[in-house]
Amino acid sequence: DSGVTQTPKHLITATGQRVTLRCSPRSGDLSVYWYQQSLDQGLQFLIQYYNGEERAKGNILERFSAQQFPDLHSELNLSSLELGDSALYFCASSVLGARDTQYFGPGTRLTVL
Amino acid sequence: GQQLNQSPQSMFIQEGEDVSMNCTSSSIFNTWLWYKQDPGEGPVLLIALYKAGELTSNGRLTAQFGITRKDSFLNISASIPSDVGIYFCAAQGPNDYKLSFGAGTTVTVRA
Numbered sequence: 001d002s003g004v005t006q007t008p009k010h011l012i013t014a015t016g017q018r019v020t021l022r023c024s025p026r027s028g029d030l031s032v033y034w035y036q037q038s039l040d041q042g043l044q045f046l047i048q049y050y051n052g053e054e055r056a057k058g059n060i061l062e063r064f065s066a067q068q069f070p071d072l073h074s075e076l077n078l079s080s081l082e083l084g085d086s087a088l089y090f091c092a093s094s095v096l097g098a099r100d101t102q103y104f105g106p107g108t109r110l111t112v113l
Numbered sequence: 114g115q116q117l118n119q120s121p122q123s124m125f126i127q128e129g130e131d132v133s134m135n136c137t138s139s140s141i142f143n144t145w146l147w148y149k150q151d152p153g154e155g156p157v158l159l160i161a162l163y164k165a166g167e168l169t170s171n172g173r174l175t176a177q178f179g180i181t182r183k184d185s186f187l188n189i190s191a192s193i194p195s196d197v198g199i200y201f202c203a204a205q206g207p208n209d210y211k212l213s214f215g216a217g218t219t220v221t222v223r224a
Contacts, residue, residue, distance in 0.1 A: 002157070002158075004155075006155075033211065033212075035212075043212075043214040044214075045211040048209075048211060056209050058211060092212075094210070096210060098163075099161070099163050100210050101144075101146070101158065101161050102158075102212060103158060104155035104156045104158075107153075107154070107155045109153070
């Protein structure tokens, strides 16, 4: 158990819908990262938050957004869903420092029908 | 797409054999990490390397951070059935904390 929790475990929805994925980081970790894992693209970095502020952005679609709340949990919002958005979405957390090590949650499997 | 070239893509090994896999890149990194992922689960950290030339062990696992900062390898000694899974290399830095991942090495152990 990495200490990172994600909900829900599975999500099935239809095209055009909007969903919210939730992540709680390990105790003491201030930084949260979101990654997408698909069969064709592998594991891809989406976005990073640190202590409530956006820190870095990867290849995240404009239909996707995220935020980190004062209690440090984070939410990833996916809207106008398309079939190609079906993937595993992982959250990772770290302390953020010279020896930064990211620990991953169990993921949310999103299926868009 | 992937910035890290990980090989081999897959391997079938006999229980008790040693396993080697590696990752290379055209870019330099500050940190190399190795993760293992079981189907439907999140990547689990195996070994973290923070310094060029560093050699680190974790039980039967040994990994090295290449001296050029552009590569890393992972060795598994005396493989056992629970070593089955997908192994990913990941690298970080030097300008940010995001991880770039290799495409993974799928390990299947024959009992």
